[in-house]
Amino acid sequence: xxxxxxxxVALAGRQVLHSISLTAQQGQITAIVGPNGSGKTTLLRAMTxxxxxxxxxxxxxLDVAQAKLWQLATIRAVLAQATQLAFPFTVTEVVRLGLQxxxxxxxxxxxxxxxxxxGLASYGNRAFxxxxxxxxxxxxxxxxxxxxxQPVGPNGPRWLFLDEPVSxxxxxxxxxxxxxxxxFADAGGGVVAVMHDLNLTAMFADQMALLHNGRLAAMGxxxxxxxxxxxxxxxxxxxxxNAAPDHGPWLVPQAMPA
Amino acid sequence: xxxxxxxxxxxxxxIRAARVTQxxxxxxxxxxxxxxxxGATGVSLFDMLDGLSAREALILWDxxxxxxxxxALVGAALAVSGALMQGLFRNPLADPGIVGVGAGAGxxxxxxxxxxxxxxxxxGAWIGPQLVPFAAFLGxxxxxxxxxxxxxxxxxxxxxxxxxxxxxxxxxxxxVTGVLVYMADDRQLRDLTFWGMGSxxxxxxxxxxxxxxxxxxxxxxxxxxxxxLNALALGEAQARHIGIDTERLKRITIxxxxxxxxxxxxxxxxxxxxGIVVPHLLRLATGPDHRFLLPNAALLGASLxxxxxxxxxxxxxxxxLPIGIVTALVGAPVFLWIxxxxxxxxxx
Ligand SMILES: Nc1ncnc2c1ncn2[C@@H]1O[C@H](COP(=O)(O)OP(=O)(O)OP(=O)(O)O)[C@@H](O)[C@H]1O
Ligand SMILES: [Mg+2]
Numbered sequence: 001x002x003x004x005x006x007x008x009v010a011l012a013g014r015q016v017l018h019s020i021s022l023t024a025q026q027g028q029i030t031a032i033v034g035p036n037g038s039g040k041t042t043l044l045r046a047m048t049x050x051x052x053x054x055x056x057x058x059x060x061x062l063d064v065a066q067a068k069l070w071q072l073a074t075i076r077a078v079l080a081q082a083t084q085l086a087f088p089f090t091v092t093e094v095v096r097l098g099l100q101x102x103x104x105x106x107x108x109x110x111x112x113x114x115x116x117x118x119g120l121a122s123y124g125n126r127a128f129x130x131x132x133x134x135x136x137x138x139x140x141x142x143x144x145x146x147x148x149x150q151p152v153g154p155n156g157p158r159w160l161f162l163d164e165p166v167s168x169x170x171x172x173x174x175x176x177x178x179x180x181x182x183x184f185a186d187a188g189g190g191v192v193a194v195m196h197d198l199n200l201t202a203m204f205a206d207q208m209a210l211l212h213n214g215r216l217a218a219m220g221x222x223x224x225x226x227x228x229x230x231x232x233x234x235x236x237x238x239x240x241x242n243a244a245p246d247h248g249p250w251l252v253p254q255a256m257p258a
Numbered sequence: 259x260x261x262x263x264x265x266x267x268x269x270x271x272x273i274r275a276a277r278v279t280q281x282x283x284x285x286x287x288x289x290x291x292x293x294x295x296x297g298a299t300g301v302s303l304f305d306m307l308d309g310l311s312a313r314e315a316l317i318l319w320d321x322x323x324x325x326x327x328x329x330a331l332v333g334a335a336l337a338v339s340g341a342l343m344q345g346l347f348r349n350p351l352a353d354p355g356i357v358g359v360g361a362g363a364g365x366x367x368x369x370x371x372x373x374x375x376x377x378x379x380x381x382g383a384w385i386g387p388q389l390v391p392f393a394a395f396l397g398x399x400x401x402x403x404x405x406x407x408x409x410x411x412x413x414x415x416x417x418x419x420x421x422x423x424x425x426x427x428x429x430x431x432x433x434v435t436g437v438l439v440y441m442a443d444d445r446q447l448r449d450l451t452f453w454g455m456g457s458x459x460x461x462x463x464x465x466x467x468x469x470x471x472x473x474x475x476x477x478x479x480x481x482x483x484x485x486x487l488n489a490l491a492l493g494e495a496q497a498r499h500i501g502i503d504t505e506r507l508k509r510i511t512i513x514x515x516x517x518x519x520x521x522x523x524x525x526x527x528x529x530x531x532x533g534i535v536v537p538h539l540l541r542l543a544t545g546p547d548h549r550f551l552l553p554n555a556a557l558l559g560a561s562l563x564x565x566x567x568x569x570x571x572x573x574x575x576x577x578x579l580p581i582g583i584v585t586a587l588v589g590a591p592v593f594l595w596i597x598x599x600x601x602x603x604x605x606x
Contacts, residue, residue, distance in 0.1 A: 050495050073501025080499075086348035086491040087546035097489055097500060147500065 001025055002047065002159065002190060007055035009039075009046050016042045017214045019055070024207065026157035026190040029181055031201045031222075033194075034211030035235050040194040041081055041163055043211065047192065048078045048161050060156040074100065076159035077147035081167075081194075083140055085128055091115065091139050092124040098146035110149060114142040119176060133168045141165060141177060151189030160184055162193040166200065175253060178204045199252045202226060210234055275550035278543060282557035286330065289564040293326045294318065296568055325461040329567045330560035332458070332526045335473045335518035337559025338480055340533020341540075341551055342518075345487035346406070346511045347415045350541070350596055353534040354519035357424025359401045360530075361431035363516070363523040365438075366397020372438045372446050387468040391524040395472055398520035401427055402512045456527040456582025458567050465525040472521035476514045477556050483511060484548035491546065529582045531589020532559050538596060 002024040009017040017039045024030035032040045045051040049064045049072055057064040060075055077098065085094065095111040115121055118138040123131070131139060141162075148158035160181065166174040178200055181191045185206075195201045201208055202222040210218040210225050212234040218225045225231075231239040244250075295303030301317050310318065336354075343352045343359070354360050370393035405427060409420035439450055486507040489497035494504050522529070536559045537551060544550050563581070566588075570581040 045495075048499065050498065069498055069503055070501040073499065078496075078499040080493070080496060083492055083496055086493075087350070087541065089488075089491065089546055093488075093545065093547060094492075097492065100501075 001058075001060065002030075002192065003056070003058045004043075004047065005056045007043075007046055007053050007057060009042050009051055009053045011042065011051070015214065017046065017053070020211075020216050021055075022209050022216060022219055024190060024192050026159075027185055027188060028206035029185050029191040029193060029204055031193055031195045031205035031208040032211065033196070033198065033201055033208055034217070038211040038234075039214040040211055042214075044078075044161055044163050044192065044194055048072075048076065059159060073147065075148075075153065075155055075157075076161060077144040079141055079144045079160070079162045079165055081163040083136075089128050090124065091120065091126050091128050091131065094128050094139060095124075095143045095146060098143035100147065110146055111142075114146045114149075115139070117145065117180060118142045119173065134170065134173060137165070137168050138173065138177070141180075145180070145184075148189065151184050151187040157188055157190050159190040159192065162191065164194050164196060166195075166197065171253065174200060175256070198226065198231070199254065203254050271545065271547075272550070275544040275547075275554065278540075278550075279554055279557065282554055282561060286557055286561045286564070289561045289568070290326055290330070293329065293564050293568055294322050296572055297322055321461075324463050324466060325458055325567070326564060327463075328461040328466050328525060329458050329564045331466060331469065331473055332522040332529065333532055333559040333561070333563025334477055334556040335469075335522040335559075336529060336532040336563070337536035337555040338477060338552060339515045339518040339522075341537040341548070341555045342476075342480060342483070342487070342511050343402075343515045343533070344537055345483075345490060345548055346508060346515065347409070347420060348491060348493075349415060349420065350538055351534070351593070352420060353531070353593075354398065354402075354515060355528060355530040355533060356593070357405055357420060358427030358431060359398045359405065359424075359515065359519050360523050360528050361428040361435070362401025362404075363394040363398035363520040364528060365431040365435050366393040366395070366400075366520065367391075367524045368435045368438045368450060369393055369397070371450060372442045387464055388471070391469045391472055391521045394524035395517050395520035397431070398523065399513065399516035401431065402516050406508070406512065456529045457578075457580045458526055458570075459578060459580075460525075469521040469525045472517040476518040480514055480552045481549065483507065483514070484552055487511070487548040488546075527582065529563070529585055531585050531593060532563060534596070535589045535592045536562060538592065 004023070005021050007017060007020045008015065020043060032043060034040050042051060046053040047057055047059075047064065049067065053065070059072070062071065062075070064072070092111050092115070095114055098114075099108070099110070112121070112124060115124055118141050120135060120138055120142065123135065123139070128136065128139065144160065144162075148160060151158055162181065165181070166177050169177060174197070181193060182204055185191050193205075195205070205222055207220065208222055208225050209216060210230065217234050218230050226241050228240055231241065291303060294306075297317065299317055301314055306314055306318060340353045343354055344350050346352070367390050370390045374389050405420065405423055408423040409415050439447070442450060486497065486502045486504075489500045489502045490504065490507065497504050497507075519533075536555050540551055540554050540558060544554065563585070566584045567581050570579040570584050573579055
């Protein structure tokens with residue numbers, strides 16, 4: 001279980017998060033949504049031990065602020081919103097960085113399997129920097145998946161923290177990646193994902209936290225949180241849930257045949 | 259099928275890196291023999307094969323072997339310090355000689371030469387010949403830390419800032435060095451000019467012994483940093499997510515850069531571009547994986563510097579070119595070439 005209590009973050013002298021409390025359960029996908037600058041990435045960075053914070057954050061009972069980096073690395077993996085690769089590694093070499101140190105020198109087909117999982121099976125030997133934006137995002141996801149390959153480990157459930165995992169993906173790959181997160185949760189792991197796409201959130205999230213100006217505006221199932229009033233206030237524009245437009249083509253992923 | 263191909267390719271890559279290691283070891287051996295067999299006295303390898311005359315033994319043991327050993331040691335140290343620094347700054351243009359670390363080490367060395375006499379006699383006797391290399395290490399260390407502080411913000415390094423801050427640091431260290439040179443007496447001045455040119459001409463077993471304690475640990479232990487430096491290529495936060503203690507990694511890497519660059523500056527002066535050319539060539543050949551890059555850089559750096567030294571000694575024989583000129587003639591265009599390539603991809 002991930003427990004966040006009374007969490008406050010100040011960056012460059014400005015209070016970015018105000019007293020956030022929430023829990024996320026293994027076996028579930030917990031989505032963090034909210035407008036730009038509302039503090040989603042900052043909240044995720046606090047949860048993963050990257051940003052200093054007041055309050056408490058515990059993952060599987062482990063105090064995130066005190067835990068050793070290697071300890072955290074064995075129970076959770078993080079997909080950042082953006083990653084800049086410094087040297088011309090191949091795709092496989094980048095994915096292999098996710099291998100835990102005990103496995104690094106072993107001959108293993110896990111990197112290839114992780115790549116196949118994100119639809120990049122034949123990309124292993126290509127230069128990472130030559131990949132398209134969406135392909136790079138999926139390759140990083142393969143690396144992250146490799147780090148927590150078994151959703152449940154000896155120290156309890158493992159966790160995926162994903163910051164906008166589908167931001168540069170087409171609709172087919174969005175569904176593919178959300179499906180991977182779904183299966184990870186179904187197998188007993190925990191998933192915390194920052195999302196912008198409310199349709200995908202409604203479709204895949206078990207729980208969602210809505211941030212607004214650094215505060216928790218709403219928390220609950222998509223049914224509870226996704227109401228016209230709540231979303232309109234948070235996003236500052238009129239939002240209508242479950243309303244079909246009068247004309248024009250439109251599509252939502254929910255309506256796609258499985 | 260796909261999975262099978264992937265696995266074999268990874269094997270191939272480490273096999274290729276291992277082959278390159280073997281090839282480079284061979285190249286170093288050949289370069290070493292060539293180096294022993296060439297010199298101003300005209301004594302060749304064949305002259306030495308049929309037993310050594312007293313004069314030949316003297317040339318071999320007191321001139322050519324120390325020169326070969328120092329060339330190999332300095333070349334390996336420069337190449338590894340370049341590779342380490344590039345991993346730390348996440349940029350292939352970082353080189354101790356270019357971004358002021360060499361100048362900082364030089365300042366340390368000059369300080370030790372000029373002011374070393376002021377040390378309490380017992381302390382001076384205790385440190386002895388280690389004083390200059392150690393002072394160069396401290397100077398290089400201070401410069402590396404200052405550079406990293408100046409050029410990095412929140413875990414990411416700005417290359418433009420790195421290069422410009424390096425120029426400023428180098429100029430500052432050079433200016434202070436200039437003041438010290440004015441203060442030097444005649445004997446010190448001879449030491450200084452001898453040293454400052456970037457040359458292996460002053461090679462001796464004593465200098466080698468003085469620099470060994472700084473260079474050998476870096477060469478031997480740098481592969482332990484490989485996994486961390488590979489992860490650092492993803493960025494500092496991402497490396498931490500994988501479980502790398504980036505603060506410790508950076509501290510140790512900075513120490514390694516300063517020790518190897520400082521010690522080589524202390525015994526051979528400023529020899530440029532080995533640290534940039536060698537890792538770049540190896541990345542082209544076997545990729546940027548530091549597990550292969552670091553050991554192979556030591557071998558290739560040693561071979562190249564021994565070769566450059568043969569050129570320096572024979573091109574205008576009996577006169578001798580400072581080796582720094584030879585490495586700059588080859589290295590500076592390579593540096594510009596990397597710069598142009600990176601300008602092409604916009605990323606600098
Ligand atoms: N390092 C920082 N220093 C100062 N302020 C910061 C820093 N990082 C973020 N902020 C500020 O904190 C607020 C929240 O930023 P955050 O990145 O968490 O937003 P977000 O919800 O992830 O937005 P987006 O949807 O655009 O990704 C923003 O106002 C941002 O300007
Ligand atoms: Mg964000």
